[in-house]
Amino acid sequence: DGGITQSPKYLFRKEGQNVTLSCEQNLNHDAMYWYRQDPGQGLRLIYYSQIVNDFQKGDIAEGYSVSREKKESFPLTVTSAQKNPTAFYLCASSTENRKTEAFFGQGTRLTVV
Amino acid sequence: AQKITQTQPGMFVQEKEAVTLDCTYDTSDPSYGLFWYKQPSSGEMIFLIYQGSYDQQNATEGRYSLNFQKARKSANLVISASQLGDSAMYFCAMRISGTYKYIFGTGTRLKVLA
Numbered sequence: 001d002g003g004i005t006q007s008p009k010y011l012f013r014k015e016g017q018n019v020t021l022s023c024e025q026n027l028n029h030d031a032m033y034w035y036r037q038d039p040g041q042g043l044r045l046i047y048y049s050q051i052v053n054d055f056q057k058g059d060i061a062e063g064y065s066v067s068r069e070k071k072e073s074f075p076l077t078v079t080s081a082q083k084n085p086t087a088f089y090l091c092a093s094s095t096e097n098r099k100t101e102a103f104f105g106q107g108t109r110l111t112v113v
Numbered sequence: 114a115q116k117i118t119q120t121q122p123g124m125f126v127q128e129k130e131a132v133t134l135d136c137t138y139d140t141s142d143p144s145y146g147l148f149w150y151k152q153p154s155s156g157e158m159i160f161l162i163y164q165g166s167y168d169q170q171n172a173t174e175g176r177y178s179l180n181f182q183k184a185r186k187s188a189n190l191v192i193s194a195s196q197l198g199d200s201a202m203y204f205c206a207m208r209i210s211g212t213y214k215y216i217f218g219t220g221t222r223l224k225v226l227a
Contacts, residue, residue, distance in 0.1 A: 031213045040122070042204060042219035050213050058214070088156060098146045098210045099165055104158035 002027045006091050006105035013078075013085075013112050021076045021108045023091035032074035033092040033102065036060060043090065049074055050096075078110065085112045115140045117205050117218035124223050126195045133180070134190040134221045136205035144210035147188040149179065152202040152220070161203075164188055195225045 004025045013019045025032065031050050035043040045058030049068040063082025068074055074093075078085045088109050092102040116139040126132035138147065149161040164172045164179045172179045180189040192199055205218045 033213075033215070035217070040219065042119075043206075043217040045214060045216075048213055090156075090158065092158075092215070094213065094215070096213070098144070098208045098212075099163065101148050101150075101160040101163060102158075102206075102215050103160075104150075107156040109156075 004091055004093055004103055004105035006089075006108050008108060009106060011108055011110045013110070015112055016080045018080060019078050019085075019110065021078070021089055021091075021110070023074045023076065023105060024072055025074075025093045025103075026072060027093055027103060028071070029093035029095055029103070030071070031094045031096065032068065033094070034058075034064070034066065034074070034076045035090045035092065037088040037090060037107075046076065046089075085110060115142075115207065115209060115216055117207055117216050119205055119218035119221050121221045122219075124221055125226055126192075126223065127226050128197060129194055131191060131193045132195055132223065134192070134203050134205075134223065136188045136190065136218060138186050138188060138205075138207050140186075140207065140209060142209045146208045146210075147179070147181070148206040148208070148215070149177070149188075149190045150204045150206065151199075152204060154201070158204075162190070192223075197225050197227060199223060200225045 007022045033048040034046040047066040049055035065077045091105040094102045145166045147164045151159045162174045178191045202220045
């Protein structure tokens with residue numbers, strides 16, 4: 001079955017450590033996205049990538065980094081520079097057609113202690 | 114600036130009744146798509162319905178319909194015959210033609226009462 005796989009589902013890290021969230025898709029979609037979700041704030045775009053080896057900052061990119069070396073993969077690194085990293089992170093992918101919806105992974109809940 | 118506004122943080126509806134979740138959007142682009150997603154407590158995002166800016170008719174998908182009023186820039190979701198399983202967060206989103214970004218609202222938490 002085609003879809004998006006995020007791992008792990010839950011992640012705990014100590015403050016000051018970098019952590020990488022995995023996102024893989026087998027939908028053959030060109031575009032991939034990372035969103036952050038906090039209670040009462042909806043989904044905020046961190047980074048997105050339209051094509052391999054290219055990505056753009058979203059609205060809240062500070063403290064995060066990404067790479068897009070393969071079409072299927074778009075990992076997100078939460079660095080120690082991110083002031084408040086505890087949140088629910090959602091990865092998504094889409095085609096280039098604006099009429100098609102974004103497909104989402106199951107999400108990763110990151111807790112920094 | 115492109116923006117989605119959902120003004121209802123929370124809503125209650127009685128089982129089997131209809132409910133309308135509000136969504137207004139702001140864009141100067143004439144070509145765009147509007148989407149509604151459901152997010153149960155498990156966290157997954159479930160796509161519900163799509164409306165294109167040039168679509169003449171309101172979109173419908175089973176018990177979901179979209180009340181699209183272009184002049185008012187509103188795209189309200191109507192859920193008919195509510196079920197207990199409809200209790201979830203609901204997000205409205207927009208994608209402008211020629212861009213890849215999906216812009217989301219802050220969501221509405223719907224609780225269906227037995």
